[in-house]
Amino acid sequence: MPRGMLLNYGAFDAGAHDLPDGLATPAGFTLTHEEMRCFWRNDLRGPEDAANPRADLVRADVSGLAPALMVVAECDTLYAENLAMAQQQ
Numbered sequence: 001m002p003r004g005m006l007l008n009y010g011a012f013d014a015g016a017h018d019l020p021d022g023l024a025t026p027a028g029f030t031l032t033h034e035e036m037r038c039f040w041r042n043d044l045r046g047p048e049d050a051a052n053p054r055a056d057l058v059r060a061d062v063s064g065l066a067p068a069l070m071v072v073a074e075c076d077t078l079y080a081e082n083l084a085m086a087q088q089q
């Protein structure tokens with residue numbers, strides 16, 4: 001059983017990037033919301049899988065998991081979902 005986890009730039013929320021096109025990634029970000037949407041489309045069998053707790057860890061029950069040290073960059077497309085995941089700990 002792991003005693004701890006190091007989560008570095010995690011993607012925890014399959015639905016976090018379903019944003020209107022007007023809310024594009026701010027300038028200067030190297031990873032865009034469109035790229036993340038593409039990654040999730042390729043990782044999931046279909047849209048219904050986005051609600052599965054195995055894909056959407058932000059909404060999953062993570063009690064019982066080992067404590068995690070999370071590395072979160074402020075200027076990152078994944079920032080908000082990483083903060084949401086940190087609140088799960």
